[in-house]
Amino acid sequence: MSPPDPGQDLGHISGYRLTGFLGEGGQGAVYRGLSPVGDEVAVKVLHARMSEDPEERRRFFRQVDLARRVAPFCTARVLDMGMHDDRPYIVSEYIRGESLDRVVRHEGPRTGGGLERLAVATATALAAIHRAGVVHRDLKPGNVILGPEGPVVIDFGISRALDHAVTQSGAFGTPGYTAPEQVNGDEAGPAADVFSWAATMVFAATGRRPFAGASVAAVLHALLYDEPDLTGVPESLRPLVAACLDKNPGRRLTTDDLVRALTGGEAPTADAAAPKVATPTAEITAPPPRRVPELPRRALLAVGAAVAATVVAVSMWPQAETPLPRPAPTTASGVPFGGEIGKPLAGHTNDVRAVAVGTLDGVPVTLTGSDDETARVWNLRTSQQIGRPLAGHTEWVRGVAYDQLDGAPIAVTAGDDDTARVWELATGRSRTLAGNRGDVKSVATGRIGGTHVAVTASTDGTARVWDLRTGEQLGAPLTGHAGAVWAVAIGQVGGMPIAVTAGDDATVRVWDLDSRKQLGAPMTGHAGWVRSVAIGNLAGTPVAITGGEDRSVRVWDLDSRKQLGAPLTGHTGWVWSVAITNLGDLPVAVTGSEDATVRVWNLSTRTQLGTPFTGHADCVWAVATGLLDGRPIAVSGSRDQTARVWSLGPPYPTGG
Template sequence: MSRPRPGKDLGRIAAYRLTGFLGEGGQGVVYVGLSPSGDQVAIKVLHARLSEDPEARRRFFRQVDLARRVAPFCTARVLDMGMQDDRPYIVSEYVRGESLERAVRHDGPRTGGGLERLAVATATALAAIHRAGVVHRDLKPGNVILGPEGPVVIDFGISRALDHAVTQSGAFGTPGYMAPEQLSGEQAGPSADVFSWAATMVFAATGRRAFAGESVAAVLHALLYDPPDLSGVPEPLRSLVTVCLDKNPARRLTADDLVRALTGGATLTTPDLTPPRPTPPGGLTLARPAPTRDLTPPLPAPPGATLPEGAPSDLTPARRVLPGTTPPGGTPSDLTPSRPPGLTPARRVPRRAVLAVGVAAAAAAVAVTMWPRDPDRVRNPDPVRTTEPGLPFGAEIGKPLAGHTNDVRSVALGTLNGIPVTLTGSDDETARLWNLRTSQQLGQPLTGHTKWVRSVTLDQLDGVPIAITASDDDTARVWDLATGRSRILAGHTGDVKSVATGRIGGRHVAVTASADGTARVWDLRTGTQYGAPLTGHEGAVWAVAVGQVGGVPVAVTTGDDQTVRVWDLATRKPLGAPMTEHTGWVRSVAMGTLGGAPVAITGGEDMTVRVWDLTTRKPFGTPLAGHTGWVWSVAISNLGGVPVAVTGSEDRTVRVWDLNTRKPLGTPFTGHTDCVWSVATGLLDGRPIAVSGSRDQTARTWSLAPSR
């Protein structure tokens, strides 16, 4: 949990005044607030909507009431609960500090007495939780807060409460930390928490997971069938962890056993473990996917394939994405951006949002053609497979892009060395490049962020292909895709939710939007802020798009204050009054043209998509209505001369709209098993496509070719 954000009053939940935004998880959004007595509290507003069934609500509140009975040592006490606007909320003690996950990623594994105290405190907390009749069901490094008075376990009992109250797809838990019985659909009791505790201790001691893999399927396969990787875990903790990671829950220790063993009250010998092979859900056999095929040979990075002179020298080495390619062999004409017909030169990643659910918005990124450094690869870029000709409108192209171990929050399209690619950003704190022809990952993930990656975009800087990522760690990063190195853009005092690129005269810039209530402009050549921040939103700024209106470089931003705002990037001044037709938060935006006029499209909590004339700053026609859930993401394109919007929603669908008639084109695209956080549009081998990213941890590619 990060510290509270300074800012204005965010409203109230029942008797609690909200004073800051803390973050989101898979279950909901968390605020810091004040109780009627003036004490600081954490308030989690859950995104699951309970049914009208009184029995379902009774079971939910019963489970949370059990959580309130947990002894307060080593846990964040549950103080209150209730319903507001059909959404349950839970109030708990506010614990200052950072999560174990962030601490290990930032400072390295725990060692010595620090590791021992962590093991004892978390096992003690687990024992107290179990004595109250509660099962945590999602114990992981992110749910252990390193507070000023020692480690504290949070979020206990919430997953169980939700499981009693609503029906959701998939098992509760986090891949890599959940017990095998959670995956196979069996009853998850206290022994499942013990398994998760052991997996958490492995991460704390080593900085890596006990069950690893390059994809979710690989992680789950390892979880079900493979022994844990315990190298680096010191004794005697290793012996305890070994027993607790037994595939058979009956052979694990109890939390009370753990406390006794850790505090010298018991002696343990490690048994001979021969794990049974549990059956995955539905009787499926999980096989390890084939290793990712790297399409570019590992050659030395070409001279000049680094960020330009004059950039700060604090480039942070990261794992190479595409190992350095051959020296430039393209021509200057190859630098011309490629974008769907009808789009303005705006280059953007409309961004997204959260509130009670998670985050998200839109990555309606324009396709960008990168400098082809190997002419032979451009002539024959991929001998493996090309897209199938004649795929109808709405058909899924290739396989889902599966490899992230958490939600895919953002997507962007481009080409690299003649290969059509998608860049994805995820809650697993990485960004990844994918070959759209083969549905395979290219090279290693971009690693360096210490919190969720909210927004991604592709561009080029002085002929060098770059990616820009924005994260909840309050930073954005600029990545040189030839070397895999990054530069940090630091200055925001809150989560960076969105990033877009454009130009102010001859200056190549990025614009970032943040939970600190500002948008900021960055000179990409120097990595420094350019001019004053854009201020005016009341609350978090969730999405930004960049383009031009009448030759003036502008940014369009959206936020939790229900407004859409247009800014002159040269003067940093707003153009006109805020646009206020939405009736809830607005967390996605894209820019384009409609009938020759520059427009922005936005999506929000009111489940509508709205079009705005950026010259008059008035609504352009009627809203697009049809989604049955919040609209997290929007993109804009042109199909055979028809301007269209592509949208993604909490209702798990991607929809395409004719902007001239305001009618949907075809039926919704279905295939994702959870909400669609992000959409982008572009071209694949000359054919129009959309790419969507989802809470189901995948991205999918859809044909936008006209139906025949």
């Protein structure tokens, strides 16, 4: 079943009316729907066709029926199942929210109490699943939804049900999160879920997998033979995660013991009846060095099947100037708040206009765009450029975004040549998003239902929405600004995909990306142009942060579309760039200005946190936030042709 067009009548499956397309994965397509009594549900139609053997069908539905018995502790309940066009479908409780995978990639890793609650909730969900006699077998960040009432685990039991009853098996799991016994073709029991839980917690805490590799084969080789990279995992959680990533399933904790350890209960003892490891606080001893053997034939067959089924290998394009090193400690851990990390990122031959932060093959990177008409990728651990410049624009590169498309890393760039470009970082190839009638000043990426999109902002007074897979413009431009549109950000309000734009007409506008309509009146308050916008969350309220010609930074409530509190003032020059993030439980804004400084603002108190970051020799055009080996950082780009990396602590300055 193909993803529907946005305006298409989605019809019915059995008694369930389909009201929206939510996404598509390796197992099937997922729709939002309404039950016969009007309750919201999620309907998953599996790709694989069911065997004609009646016994196989009964076996499939028996497995799904087991999933229906799982107690609803942090899980999405399975409500119904059946057949549609010879394909099985499963109806479950609809959970509003974003997947852990998407939230971490767009907002950064979880920290503090948020990470601890996530660990407890997901472990509790697995314990409930196991008590019902079900093994998840595909726990991963994409199967954890951060809902309004807390984290919820979805899709449990489906892989087992698919194992023998359909023509395509989904039981292998997801490389990077699957357990070694699954790779080797052995039976996957509850201990496999414990391994996947630990790998998911590493991603939640650091933004990367515990086993890195430039291809599926490399990832699985690391999973089978290498020690996990736990750099950045908090000390309070690291020994427990390490124990659960033991390659021997018999030495891992059970989920009941895992929940007890996480909630401060009595640790399991060595002479307990079930195989268990030492207490979570015990020292984890590394095994002695040994020669890494070749992958066994069973693992190679599994690798081939996984590649053919779902995975695109992730690697840099050929002739990379700097190879990607294995993760290693960096100087970031010893740099105080506001200190510069590493050397300036020098290589551009003109102003650095745009920056974005991400992770490439387990390596923290920043993407920069410049007036030298190129974008570049930099290794944040070494301060070195990775690969060749992304060259194709014929005018200044004004905006950059870093994302993944179908599992492969991409860069999206915006230029004064009236185009945006989508770059495959594995090959260096690009395609052009053409249609703007003026300079493209900014670009952001996100999703509208199941469609991965980019939104561009242009001096032609419009923002435009593009399908990242096809390169086609979606619907009519977003029109309303009375002048150039300089900035755009994408987010959600109440489950509705939105864009926020800012421009030379001194307004900030909010758009419903489903209908392409403006929501309410423009948000006004800035005196003069507004050149930067970012979207985040402040004490549960979705907000936008903007900076402008009046040297102020303003916070807007995206529910009411009203300004929150007084402006943030202190910059002595125009504010060219803004970002929003959390330092532990502290929400902050990071800003860059014509005054050549980067500043951090405590959004709870509306005061500056610490002193300005100085080091750039000229105005700061761009700022972005992210993580470097588990520590929060800011990256800035400047007219002085460099980008710089700054520590955001901890410890944090007092008085902010």
